[in-house]
Amino acid sequence: MIQYDKISSRDAFGNALLRIAEENPLLVGIGADTTKSMGMQKLSEKYPERVINIGIAEQNMTAVAAGMAATGFQVYAASYAPFSTLRAAEQVRTFIAYPNLDVKIVGGLGGLSGNIEGVTHQGLEDVAVMRSIPNMTVVIPADAASTEVITEEIARIRGPVYLRLGRGAVEKVFDAGYRFQIGKAxxxxxxxxxxxxxxxxxxxxxxxxxxxxxxxxxxxxxxxxxxxxxxxxxxxxxxxxxxxxxxxxxxxxxxxxxxxxxxxxxxxxxxxxxxxxxxxxxxxxxxxxxxxxxxxxxxxxxxxxxxxxxxxxxxxxxxxxxx
Amino acid sequence: MIMKSSVAELREAARLIRRDIIDIAYLAEGPSHPGPALSIADILAALYFRVMDADPRNPGWAERDRLVLSKGHACPAVYAALAGRGYFDRAWLTTVRRLGSRLQGHPDMNKTPGIDITSGSLGNGLSLGLGIALALRLLRKNCGVFVILGDGELQEGMIWEAVMAASAQKADNLTAIVDYNHFQSCGGTDEIVPLEPMRAKWESFNWNVFEINGHDMEEIVSRLEMAKRFTGRPTVIIAHTVKGKGVSFMEADNSWHQRIPSKEQYDTAMRELAGGSE
Known part of the structure; x- marks a missing residue:
């Protein structure tokens, strides 16, 4: 009997993000017209000025995130995997990873979950690109429950992380008791x-x-x-x-x-x-x-x-x- | 309170920055970019020696004004200004681009005291500056952010992403300065991809626009200070400049975009930049 999550990993990410933001006033989210679709709605409703929709411009989003991180914020820059990691690859590499700034690159529609949109929106090369960048941590949760736990864990490290998310609800594997440690299977x-x-x-x-x-x-x-x-x-x-x-x-x-x-x-x-x-x-x-x-x-x-x-x-x- | 330099003192600071640029070009044997650095020497003197609030003894001071060198290849000029302000030992200057140097080929915030953010591959600096500006606003800090753009890099699409977003965000603590010297690496901007109408472009994106002679110190200081106080919209200062300014044989000669001078050229340049006392 296959059981599906009730929520997508993007919403699970958003739930965790809100909790982290309540603890950390220096947390901001930024999206390229993706703040809603990447689960930042709840954060935005509670702290409107801490979620920025910078417009449909992923490179600008990524470099703005770097600028904010260089000024003391922990920044969650969320768009879709092929755009966050390919279109904005240089901004991630040179302005986030190289200075080792505290930006979490959050890529939705990872893997085949870009599904009906087709190849343009599927993230099938994102991990390869992010993995080859020094200072970058690369994390891929399996489902909603583990996404929440992982989101909270990566918030504890100061530095760049690529968090690869999906789109819809997927098969449930884990419950809230999931444990995650960077670098551990x-x-x-x-x-x-x-x-x-x-x-x-x-x-x-x-x-x-x-x-x-x-x-x-x-x-x-x-x-x-x-x-x-x-x-x-x-x-x-x-x-x-x-x-x-x-x-x-x-x-x-x-x-x-x-x-x-x-x-x-x-x-x-x-x-x-x-x-x-x-x-x-x-x-x-x-x-x-x-x-x-x-x-x-x-x-x-x-x-x-x-x-x-x-x-x-x-x-x-x-x-x-x-x- | 930090002492504010007079216009005469700023002209002197710019002359010393230019001498350092030539020293870096000749002694560090990079090769570095003397032409693009000389172009912004006056603007940097005004910023670092007067307009920007900053503390060389505390480079990370939270209340400081910030500078982003988007045209990062011109960093010898910034290194000269930083050394002049005492951020680090002047002896570092001739190590630019050498193995183990803390002065990288493009600005590195983790290696060089006084560099506010890692920058330099073209087209990125305005977005970085916008991010800093938005962060400072969220922190309720009344600090200014100055971004020095090359004219050629306005051909990068990302600049215009940032131009649109900055006006949408009403980022009035952000000032862009366009070093409008009409040259890029391969030749004239007017021939390669013309940037005119420059002023109308920025105005149409709803920026406050000033135009200045980028080598007239009084004008530079006056407009930078106005930009810092301007509210409601971001400001761009279109600075009409001469690439290689201050060294006769480098002026408007694009071969000095990136080049090491000969001993004779070095001596000539240093004689021209000797100042009144010599």
Missing amino acids: NVLKADGSDAAIICNGAVVARALRAAQLLDANGVKARVIEMPCVKPIDADAVVESAAATGAVITVEEHNIIGGLGSAVAEVLGGRRPSPLLRIGIEDIFTESAPHNDLLDRYGFRPEDMAARIGQFLSSFNSKNEEEA
């Missing part, structure tokens, strides 16, 4: 010595179901949520590779540059292991409802389970041949 299913599935974002629920399907077929896979892609929990990656001998990453992102790449970098350096990266296969997708896109582009639990099974048997048989 979250083990969701600890048993499993055949494979380790490392995942994040709205596809965590689907990865868990894929693991159940594998389980039914006698393949025991552990599941690890990696909400923080940078800094990544390298020890957790190495440990899961050591315990299982095979790693699978699942992410709503181009397979180039995101979680799969981050895991590959860790494994390549510390424990070379077979790795299957499930994600968008370096292509442009199309318009459709979010779940239809997830099904079509490789995230059906059945399809993932089948791919993982094939992957495991392919190198297991190869190992046998070599032996």
Whole structure:
């Protein structure tokens, strides 16, 4: 029985933001005509002068955020993932990350959740770009409850963070008891010595179901949520590779540059292991409802389970041949 | 209370800034950008030595006025002004752009005392300044923000995003200064992408507009002080300037956009900038 969140991650972010703002008078939100759509409505109603709609101009929004942060504020600059991270990439890099200013870049419509708007509004390269910028922390919550917890946690660090959110309500994975620490993985299913599935974002629920399907077929896979892609929990990656001998990453992102790449970098350096990266296969997708896109582009639990099974048997048989 | 320099003292401060710019251009062997730096020397002298409230002993003073050098490649001029005001040791000046220097190729707020914000790739400074201005207003601080724009960088679309947003926000604590010297890296702005009608552009975006001779110290000071007090709208000062101003062979010669002078050229420039006493 699939259970969905009652609210979107954007609204969950907004709820947490209001609570943080009540504690911190030096918190402001800024949007590029996105203050409503990025969940800042409640903050704006309570503290009208602390939410700025700067107009449809993401580069300006981002540099204005830098200016405010340089003057003492913690700034939440919220727009949509492709605009926040691609259109305004230089402003994020040079004026926020380089001087290490306390701006949280909040990108909605991350992954395929830009859904019916099509490729223009889907954020499938955002993590790659943000991850390559020094000083930047990159975080991808899985659902509404974890988004609230993560929003409160990233507020505690003074410095740039990219918080990647979705659009609509997604499958519920966590409750309010969710725990988050920068740079730490979250083990969701600890048993499993055949494979380790490392995942994040709205596809965590689907990865868990894929693991159940594998389980039914006698393949025991552990599941690890990696909400923080940078800094990544390298020890957790190495440990899961050591315990299982095979790693699978699942992410709503181009397979180039995101979680799969981050895991590959860790494994390549510390424990070379077979790795299957499930994600968008370096292509442009199309318009459709979010779940239809997830099904079509490789995230059906059945399809993932089948791919993982094939992957495991392919190198297991190869190992046998070599032996 | 900080002593306010007289116009004669400001002219002298500008001369010393120019000498430092030439020193940086020759001795630091960057190569740096002497032409664009000389262009704003008078404006910077007026700002740092008179108009802006700032405390070199306390660069992070919350009540200070702020400066954003949007045309960041002209930073030797700002470094000269900061050293002149005592923000750091003058010996730093000839390290500009060298390995390990605290004086970067473009302004860095974390490395250089007195730099209010990291800036410099073109087109970004007005937005940065607007952010500072909005933040200061939220903090109920009566401080001014001055943004020095190159004319060529007005070709960047983001400038006009900020121009629109600043007037929408009625950011009257924000003053933009356009260094209108009619040159950009590859040649004349009038040939590449003309900026005229300059005044009408800003007026149509609902800014308060002053036009000045950017090398006439009395006019510079008078309009900067008026801009600082102006309420209701942001102000732009269109400063008509000469690229390379103050060194005869650099004036309006765009080859000095970024170039290291020869020993002979250096000596000539320093003779021209020697001042009355020598």
